[in-house]
Amino acid sequence: MLTAEQYLDLVNKRGQDGKPLKRVYANMLKLDFFINAYGKLYRNKGALTKGVDGKTVDGTSLKKLEVLIEELRTRQFEWTPVRRSYLTKKEGKKKRPLGIPAWRDKIVAEVIRVILEAYYEPQFSNLSHAYRPNRGCHTALDQVTKWRGTKWWIEGDITGCFDNLNHKILLQTMGKDIQDRSFLNLIEGMLKAGYLEDWTYHRTYSGAPQGGIASPILSNIYLKEMDRMIEKELNEWNKGKSRKQNPEYHRRYKKARRAFKQGNTKEGKRLMAEARKYPPKDVYDPAYRRLRYVRYADDVLLGFIGTYQEAVQIKERLKQYLLKKLDLELNDEKTYITQASQKPARFLGYDIQCPVIRENKRCMTGRVVLRIPKSVINDWTGRYSRNGKPIHRSERMHQSDYEIVSQFGAEFRGLFNYYKYALNVRQLNRVKYTMSSSLVKTLAAKHQTNPAKIYSKHKFTDETYGIEATSEEGPRATFGGYSLTRRKVIETINDNIAWTYYGRSELARRLAADVCEIEGCTNNAVEGHHIKALKNLKKRWKGRKDKPEWVKFMITRNRKVIMVCNYHHHQIHSGLYDGPKLVGKH
Numbered sequence: 262m263l264t265a266e267q268y269l270d271l272v273n274k275r276g277q278d279g280k281p282l283k284r285v286y287a288n289m290l291k292l293d294f295f296i297n298a299y300g301k302l303y304r305n306k307g308a309l310t311k312g313v314d315g316k317t318v319d320g321t322s323l324k325k326l327e328v329l330i331e332e333l334r335t336r337q338f339e340w341t342p343v344r345r346s347y348l349t350k351k352e353g354k355k356k357r358p359l360g361i362p363a364w365r366d367k368i369v370a371e372v373i374r375v376i377l378e379a380y381y382e383p384q385f386s387n388l389s390h391a392y393r394p395n396r397g398c399h400t401a402l403d404q405v406t407k408w409r410g411t412k413w414w415i416e417g418d419i420t421g422c423f424d425n426l427n428h429k430i431l432l433q434t435m436g437k438d439i440q441d442r443s444f445l446n447l448i449e450g451m452l453k454a455g456y457l458e459d460w461t462y463h464r465t466y467s468g469a470p471q472g473g474i475a476s477p478i479l480s481n482i483y484l485k486e487m488d489r490m491i492e493k494e495l496n497e498w499n500k501g502k503s504r505k506q507n508p509e510y511h512r513r514y515k516k517a518r519r520a521f522k523q524g525n526t527k528e529g530k531r532l533m534a535e536a537r538k539y540p541p542k543d544v545y546d547p548a549y550r551r552l553r554y555v556r557y558a559d560d561v562l563l564g565f566i567g568t569y570q571e572a573v574q575i576k577e578r579l580k581q582y583l584l585k586k587l588d589l590e591l592n593d594e595k596t597y598i599t600q601a602s603q604k605p606a607r608f609l610g611y612d613i614q615c616p617v618i619r620e621n622k623r624c625m626t627g628r629v630v631l632r633i634p635k636s637v638i639n640d641w642t643g644r645y646s647r648n649g650k651p652i653h654r655s656e657r658m659h660q661s662d663y664e665i666v667s668q669f670g671a672e673f674r675g676l677f678n679y680y681k682y683a684l685n686v687r688q689l690n691r692v693k694y695t696m697s698s699s700l701v702k703t704l705a706a707k708h709q710t711n712p713a714k715i716y717s718k719h720k721f722t723d724e725t726y727g728i729e730a731t732s733e734e735g736p737r738a739t740f741g742g743y744s745l746t747r748r749k750v751i752e753t754i755n756d757n758i759a760w761t762y763y764g765r766s767e768l769a770r771r772l773a774a775d776v777c778e779i780e781g782c783t784n785n786a787v788e789g790h791h792i793k794a795l796k797n798l799k800k801r802w803k804g805r806k807d808k809p810e811w812v813k814f815m816i817t818r819n820r821k822v823i824m825v826c827n828y829h830h831h832q833i834h835s836g837l838y839d840g841p842k843l844v845g846k847h
Contacts, residue, residue: 265293269379276380286443289372290334293765295326298371299789300769303822307472309793312363313344313457320830321364322788323775329365333447340454341366342462343470358424360456360470370451370474377478380438385481386488391558392477398609401557402631402682403751405608408553408564410627411615412544413572414606417561417579418595423480424468427588428452431483451475480558483587490582491554491563494575498567501549504542511541540627562608564601564615564629572598605632611683633683641676642695651698653706662704664796666719666730667738669700681748689745700728700740768822777826778814784826790833791822809833 263271268288275282299321302308308318332338343360362370378394385393390401431452432445439445451473455464469476517532551566552575561579565572576591576598583589597606605612612632645651657665673696680686698712704719705712719728727742765773768789777787792798792815799816802808808816811823811833825833 263288265291265297269375272376272379273383277383279384281437282380282439283441285376285439285441286447289376289444290330292323292326292330294372294375295330295368296323296769296773297765298368298375299326299772300766302367302371302474303768303789303791307361308364309791310361311344312361312366313341314363314365316364317791318364318789319791320788321772322786322827323772324786325788326368329368333369338369340450342455342457343473345456345458345463358470360472362470362473366451366454367474369447373448373451374475374478377475377482381478381482381485385485386492386556388492388554389481389485389488389556391556392481398557398679399682399751401555402609402611402613404553404555405562405564405613406629406631406751408551408615408629410544410551410566411553411564411601411629412567413565413569414597414599414601414613415563415565415572415576415579416595416597416599416606416608417563417576418592419559419561419583420590420592421468422484422559422589423470423476425589426468426480426483428467430586430588431479434486435482448475448479452479477558484556484559487579487583487587488554488556490586491579494578495552495554498550498552498565498571498575501546504544504546504549507540507543510536510539513539514541544627557609560608562606562613569598569600605634607634610634610637610679630684631682632685633680633688637680638688638691641692645695645699651695651702653702654699655703655706657703658707661732662707662719662730663732663736663738665703665707666700666728666740669696669728670738670740672696673740677745682751684747686747687745693741693745697726697728697741771824774824776824777829778824779811779826779829782826782829784828787824787826788830789822790825790830793821795819795821 268291272282299318303318303321311317329338341363343362343366346359346361347356348359382393388404390396390398390404428449432449435448436445452469453465455462456470457463469479513532513536517529517536520526520529520532549566550571551564553564555562563575563579565575576596580591580596583591599606601615605614607613612634613629614632615627615629645654657668660668673693676692677686677689680689701712701715701719704715708715716728719730721727721729721739721742723742724744725742728740729737729742731737771778772787772789775785775787777784790811795816798812802812802816811825811829814823815821
């Protein structure tokens, strides 16, 4: 009998060869799949968020997973409606729905996701980057930077992509590849499980729930047909090996060369300066066309070398295809055609432009440049200032110095790491100054002293100035200390990277071992005791000498989960445990 890893390797090979899948449902009912799903999902922030049934990751055991598998085997498993909540978008006006599935449903959805990813990953387009191994925002941006000489940006935004996936079209698309009705019925049940909002049940007629474990892979499967259509369009629009030479440039260039040979350096420099005002190639060459494409989730960007009228045709063909074949709409408010040299396109939070003339003196090569939008700088400085001046953050004053510096440092580090490829990355110095001033004022307000004393106490210098703090346990938190210089090389895309199944995590191995981590306990049937954050546990037991052994175990080993039997798990939750120490070797 095939192990989970062997089966997924077989599924991946069939995906590479374009062969259909059969008997998927029977093969997914392997205990290893469910143990590994637990090991993958337990660290998610939502793992301890209750679904409709009130259950969370806490208390997961081999027995519960085996019961879940048996329900699937006997066709008694039923999807639970997701609990719907809403997240406020960055604009602060609109809200998007977020579905919170039951924990059991998350486990099953993760098993489905792993199998679908193994099969479909080799079939996805190299021009698609969202929710895929070894790909992300930066790999998508890397492709865009190679679109030298682009004349028009065609920005596409699909209206409510996740909410408007047509279930019938999705299942028909998958049915061409997966010849297993039971497996498709399981996916259909997940899509149509419905949701509860204010304890009122609503059916779902389209879409995949935001927050669903399998939603990203299902959206990629749905949109891969669009990727294939556009790749076909690329072949139709791409004409000519290269642009023909621009006579205005080459006439002056030849004269300049002739002047240099004759020793007339002054005239040669004048003619060369004139030549550089013109592009070496004919940018309006009617025999040369290029269409490029990249997609990240439902955000689409096309770069086109041609006329505006042709760009309008391409946009219209894409709009009609989405409407007729995929029952989706392009958002007219967010779908623009812009001249690449005059106005930037907004893609994945960057402003993307292809300038042609700089200061009306020198013709550039038409390379694509990435910039940080002004709105990003203004938004980040606005979070830490009032009336243009940095302010302290009163909501953080209850934290330790280490936690305050660590949080400020992590936020700025994340911002810099995302925008470090921008041409104007040094504009982040404005954000750094505002945040560091806010950080110092927050520490000063907490200790009721002036900012100058705080700065002299906590400042340090590596590549540049920064602020540091040390916790009682010894770790050091820093804000800044590194130079904000542009990183010129974006992570490269290796399209030859094979799909990889990573197998069991350390936690999954501990669950499979089925050994209670309380010394001297001989009970089996262990289950995981989970906490949200170690810092909460440390704060609760700080300074107390009577810490239970399970608390010491979690803190000293930096673990948010311990494996204990049902009896000891109940003791821990009841606050009654003060028994033997935990086994150190696990």
